[in-house]
Amino acid sequence: xxxxxxxxxxxxxxxxxxxxxxxxxxxxxxxxxxxxxxxxxxxxxxxxxxxxxxxxxxxxxxxxxxxxxxxxxxxxxxxxxxxxxxxxxxxxxxxxxxxxxxxxxxxxxxxxxxxxxxxxxxxxxxxxxxxxxxxxxxxxxxxxxxxxxxxxxxxxxxxxxxxxxxxxxxxxxxxxxxxxxxxxxxxxxxxxxxxxxxxxxxxxxxxxxxxxxxxxxxxxxxxxxxxxxxxxxxxxxxxxxxxxxxxxxxxxxxxxxxxxxxxxxxxxxxxxxxxxxxxxxxxxxxxxxxxxxxxxxxxxxxxxxxxxxxxxxxxxxxxxxxxxxxxxxxxxxxxxxxxxxxxxxxxxxxxxxxxxxxxxxxxxxxxxxxxxxxxxxxxxxxxxxxxxxxxxxxxxxxxxxxxxxxxxxxxxxxxxxxxxxxxxxxxxxxxxxxxxxxxxxxxxxxxxxxxxxxxxxxxxxxxxxxxxxxxxxxxxxxxxxxxxxxxxxxx
Amino acid sequence: xxxxxxxxxxxxxxxxxxxxxxxxxxxxxxxxxxxxxxxxxxxxxxxxxxxxxxxxxxxxxxxxxxxxxxxxxxxxxxxxxxxxxxxxxxxxxxxxxxxxxxxxxxxxxxxxxxxxxxxxxxxxxxxxxxxxxxxxxxxxxxxxxxxxxxxxxxxxxxxxxxxxxxxxxxxxxxxxxxxxxxxxxxxxxxxxxxxxxxxxxxxxxxxxxxxxxxxxxxxxxxxxxxxxxxxxxxxxxxxxxxxxxxxxxxxxxxxxxxxxxxxxxxxxxxxxxxxxxxxxxxxxxxxxxxxxxxxxxxxxxxxxxxxxxxxxxxxxxxxxxxxxxxxxxxxxxxxxxxxxxxxxxxxxxxxxxxxxxxxxxxxxxxxxxxxxxxxxxxxxxxxxxxxxxxxxxxxxxxxxxxxxxxxxxxxxxxxxxxxxxxxxxxxxxxxxxxxxxxxxxxxxxxxxxxxxxxxxxxxxxxxxxxxxxxxxxxxxxxxx
Numbered sequence: 019x020x021x022x023x024x025x026x027x028x029x030x031x032x033x034x035x036x037x038x039x040x041x042x043x044x045x046x047x048x049x050x051x052x053x054x055x056x057x058x059x060x061x062x063x064x065x066x067x068x069x070x071x072x073x074x075x076x077x078x079x080x081x082x083x084x085x086x087x088x089x090x091x092x093x094x095x096x097x098x099x100x101x102x103x104x105x106x107x108x109x110x111x112x113x114x115x116x117x118x119x120x121x122x123x124x125x126x127x128x129x130x131x132x133x134x135x136x137x138x139x140x141x142x143x144x145x146x147x148x149x150x151x152x153x154x155x156x157x158x159x160x161x162x163x164x165x166x167x168x169x170x171x172x173x174x175x176x177x178x179x180x181x182x183x184x185x186x187x188x189x190x191x192x193x194x195x196x197x198x199x200x201x202x203x204x205x206x207x208x209x210x211x212x213x214x215x216x217x218x219x220x221x222x223x224x225x226x227x228x229x230x231x232x233x234x235x236x237x238x239x240x241x242x243x244x245x246x247x248x249x250x251x252x253x254x255x256x257x258x259x260x261x262x263x264x265x266x267x268x269x270x271x272x273x274x275x276x277x278x279x280x281x282x283x284x285x286x287x288x289x290x291x292x293x294x295x296x297x298x299x300x301x302x303x304x305x306x307x308x309x310x311x312x313x314x315x316x317x318x319x320x321x322x323x324x325x326x327x328x329x330x331x332x333x334x335x336x337x338x339x340x341x342x343x344x345x346x347x348x349x350x351x352x353x354x355x356x357x358x359x360x361x362x363x364x365x366x367x368x369x370x371x372x373x374x375x376x377x378x379x380x381x382x383x384x385x386x387x388x389x390x391x392x393x394x395x396x397x398x399x400x401x402x403x404x405x406x407x408x409x410x411x412x413x414x415x416x417x418x419x420x421x422x423x424x425x426x427x428x429x430x431x432x433x434x435x436x437x438x439x440x441x442x443x444x445x446x447x448x449x450x451x452x453x454x455x456x457x458x459x460x461x462x463x464x465x466x467x468x469x470x471x472x473x474x475x476x477x478x479x480x481x482x483x484x485x486x487x488x489x490x491x492x493x494x495x496x497x498x499x500x501x502x503x504x505x506x507x508x509x
Numbered sequence: 510x511x512x513x514x515x516x517x518x519x520x521x522x523x524x525x526x527x528x529x530x531x532x533x534x535x536x537x538x539x540x541x542x543x544x545x546x547x548x549x550x551x552x553x554x555x556x557x558x559x560x561x562x563x564x565x566x567x568x569x570x571x572x573x574x575x576x577x578x579x580x581x582x583x584x585x586x587x588x589x590x591x592x593x594x595x596x597x598x599x600x601x602x603x604x605x606x607x608x609x610x611x612x613x614x615x616x617x618x619x620x621x622x623x624x625x626x627x628x629x630x631x632x633x634x635x636x637x638x639x640x641x642x643x644x645x646x647x648x649x650x651x652x653x654x655x656x657x658x659x660x661x662x663x664x665x666x667x668x669x670x671x672x673x674x675x676x677x678x679x680x681x682x683x684x685x686x687x688x689x690x691x692x693x694x695x696x697x698x699x700x701x702x703x704x705x706x707x708x709x710x711x712x713x714x715x716x717x718x719x720x721x722x723x724x725x726x727x728x729x730x731x732x733x734x735x736x737x738x739x740x741x742x743x744x745x746x747x748x749x750x751x752x753x754x755x756x757x758x759x760x761x762x763x764x765x766x767x768x769x770x771x772x773x774x775x776x777x778x779x780x781x782x783x784x785x786x787x788x789x790x791x792x793x794x795x796x797x798x799x800x801x802x803x804x805x806x807x808x809x810x811x812x813x814x815x816x817x818x819x820x821x822x823x824x825x826x827x828x829x830x831x832x833x834x835x836x837x838x839x840x841x842x843x844x845x846x847x848x849x850x851x852x853x854x855x856x857x858x859x860x861x862x863x864x865x866x867x868x869x870x871x872x873x874x875x876x877x878x879x880x881x882x883x884x885x886x887x888x889x890x891x892x893x894x895x896x897x898x899x900x901x902x903x904x905x906x907x908x909x910x911x912x913x914x915x916x917x918x919x920x921x922x923x924x925x926x927x928x929x930x931x932x933x934x935x936x937x938x939x940x941x942x943x944x945x946x947x948x949x950x951x952x953x954x955x956x957x958x959x960x961x962x963x964x965x966x967x968x969x970x971x972x973x974x975x976x977x978x979x980x981x982x983x984x985x986x987x988x989x
Contacts (some may be wrong), residue, residue, distance in 0.1 A: 074910070100555075101553075101554060101555040107554070109554070116552065116556075119553070119555070120548065120553070121548050121553070121556075123555060158741075218557060219555065219556070219557050219868045220555040220556075221555055223554075223555070223691075223791075224556040225790075226791050227790035253559065254559060255557050255559075256556060256557065256558065256559045256560060256791060256792050256793060257791065257792070257793060291678075333787060334787075334790055336589075336785075337587050337589055337597075337598075337599050337785075337787070340589065340591065340597065340598035340599055341552045341554070341597045341598055342554075342598060343591065343593075343598055345593050345656070346551060346552070346553075346596065347553070347554075356593045356654070357591070360591060360593075380785065381784035383589070383787055384783055384785060385783045385785075388785075388787075392787060467706035
């Protein structure tokens with residue numbers, strides 16, 4: 019087996035057995051990238067020199083008998099909205115072209131301390147705004163299963179790199195589904211932690227109250243490993259959670275017998291493609307056969323979640339992106355006055371989707387509109403939280419498809435923002451509630467495209483969520499890889 | 510027409526915390542530009558704010574000192590506006606849930622006490638500092654600008670009054686009293702000239718005896734307590750002239766020009782600003798922990814008004830009490846009195862010679878090389894006639910010049926009075942011998958000549974004799 023196809027757990031075992039070195043893993047990842055990048059464009063920046071130095075250091079440490087943890091020597095990719103000291107960070111925006119951060123995000127520091135080898139920075143929709151990774155100032159990322167299709171977004175580069183093995187795992191960020199939806203469309207595992215469990219320090223903010231960093235991996239167990247490496251209180255993030263939470267790995271093998279699993283009525287029928295619906299139903303049947311009690315319940319407020327999200331997220335983004343003004347870093351165009359310089363730099367620096375959301379958010383917060391838009395949206399958010407609470411009084415986890423569709427064609431939705439926004443209808447409620455959710459690949463549709471199955475749990479319920487996700491993964495028994503990630507595909 | 514002025518004051522107080530409001534950068538004034546900075550206070554992508562607990566507690570302490578209600582639940586908001594020295598292009602501030610509301614401060618400008626309502630006290634972060642190059646140094650004709658972000662993120666407390674003041678004198682008295690409270694709490698160095706204390710006033714006029722509100726003008730750039738009074742006096746007169754000429758007062762911001770002695774129109778606000786306030790999602794609401802307010806209450810020192818009242822009660826004039834408290838000399842006074850100095854005498858020296866010394870040298874009271882014990886020692890030496898009142902001033906000058914304790918200075922400068930009875934009688938006898946005629950005339954009943962001979966003795970002893978003792982000796986010798 020090509021080392022690039024190993025899970026983190028398998029690679030770790032072989033590293034410690036002395037069969038493989040970290041530099042071998044990196045070389046395998048590099049070979050896979052050279053096979054796929056010309057088509058995929060998963061990466062914006064690949065730092066093989068830095069990665070090789072880190073891999074050699076990791077190997078030397080293991081030889082000395084030092085073990086830095088389960089990510090020791092594992093090549094990992096980072097979404098390019100995570101700041102990395104000394105390594106260009108662009109958010110896929112022209113406005114940050116060439117920006118070399120003087121500091122690293124907390125999650126990046128934690129990965130490095132845990133021995134992970136940072137391969138490079140992955141493509142995304144500009145400032146994480148989009149569901150297809152087409153809104154990148156540096157060109158789109160393609161879907162590894164069918165390059166005429168999108169990989170989903172906004173963490174499309176991260177999902178695609180993990181799917182083809184140009185990274186063992188990647189970090190993404192999820193504001194409205196940006197980890198889970200591309201994971202589903204690329205056939206990998208993507209997880210959004212409980213809000214506050216992973217520090218946002220060094221994540222270039224899109225919508226601060228919704229953003230969470232999380233892992234994209236090929237297995238549920240690997241997702242647990244990466245999650246454990248990045249989670250935990252960070253004094254640099256005032257919204258970081260300080261308390262304890264159940265061990266996320268402890269219940270991984272317990273299965274679903276006796277668990278109560280709820281299907282959200284509003285998010286599992288209307289608008290769901292037949293191929294997705296079939297794979298979803300097959301998984302439900304398998305879970306029931308394995309002893310879970312499946313019921314359907316209603317979360318009426320989730321129908322308004324999408325609308326609320328598209329007021330709250332743009333409102334926060336309008337302020338978060340105000341700092342990109344040409345004064346201190348990034349793109350600066352000439353102007354007769356400071357105002358003209360700022361205005362010209364921002365007009366040229368931001369792409370159309372980012373501009374649209376800044377304008378939407380600015381209106382939503384304006385005097386005279388605030389109550390009708392932002393105020394109402396916050397009320398909906400409260401209702402969503404209450405709906406989830408009520409549901410979790412009856413069931414242990416909720417399940418829904420991750421995305422109503424499998425990967426769609428490149429260009430299919432770029433002309434119609436609203437149709438693009440609907441891609442996130444099943445993922446957004448968890449961001450509004452702040453609860454954890456994970457997407458697990460469960461099958462392929464008739465076109466051979468992967469389908470994601472989503473498990474939602476109450477806040478701090480990662481242990482239960484991973485337990486069900488691991489069972490779903492076992493029951494699905496999916497062993498398919500994108501053709502381009504195999505030696506035949508490359509030939 | 511006779512008008513009444515309606516004045517409200519907004520005060521920005523830079524807090525003296527060691528680190529900034531939302532990051533760990535130091536706050537010291539005068540560092541090389543852009544050296545006290547980090548990703549947070551530079552507004553770099555990805556950086557997040559973490560609130561400074563000390564700044565929050567100090568704001569609550571000021572709220573308690575002003576008898577405000579301290580909000581059990583308070584929230585930071587983002588105030589959105591684009592400006593080159595505002596690195597995030599929003600300021601983290603407070604909006605509808607400030608830390609403190611509804612207090613008051615009693616001031617007296619000499620025409621009786623007035624209660625000034627405190628609308629709110631809230632906490633925010635300071636901006637960077639722009640320096641405009643070329644032209645007059647103002648933005649409109651500048652050729653370029655430099656920005657120093659050392660100030661960016663320094664905790665800034667804003668104290669807003671109700672429109673309760675009616676005269677420039679009251680406004681000044683309010684500013685002075687608020688400054689004294691801030692100093693007493695030790696939460697800011699409150700230096701107007703360095704900008705760590707900044708007063709902006711809103712002033713409007715209305716016909717005397719009515720209770721309508723006129724169009725208000727915001728007056729900025731008042732860099733001393735005196736300029737608060739002068740600027741408002743000018744502005745009130747200016748508005749009265751405008752109104753008398755039948756024109757409306759324009760709503761605008763005006764800058765006080767201290768040198769020219771006038772306010773000048775800034776750019777008038779073309780439209781009212783919409784700051785699009787919304788809750789700062791990077792911070793969690795502030796909830797007052799049980800017991801916190803009791804602890805803060807217990808930590809509030811004696812406030813200026815109480816201190817002045819205590820001084821008046823021990824016999825000081827109101828003006829002296831005010832000077833001691835406002836001038837930062839109250840600790841010295843209390844220390845001197847505690848070791849036995851007479852309150853009135855101590856106050857006289859502190860408000861006279863020592864205040865004069867501070868004004869001449871510009872040093873801070875804390876840096877004085879005199880403490881309460883030395884001041885008390887000086888006063889005791891005068892009382893015991895070891896030095897004359899005239900010599901005492903020289904002794905003090907020596908102490909302030911760092912020459913040592915009053916006793917050391919008096920000895921070193923040879924200013925101790927001749928207290929030895931033998932030496933003094935010898936000097937008196939010498940003078941009587943040298944002036945036999947005058948001595949005879951005193952014996953004959955011309956008592957007014959005693960003073961003449963006292964003067965001669967003082968001269969002969971280079972002023973070191975105690976004139977009272979000399980007077981008594983001469984009278985004794987001459988039997989007058």
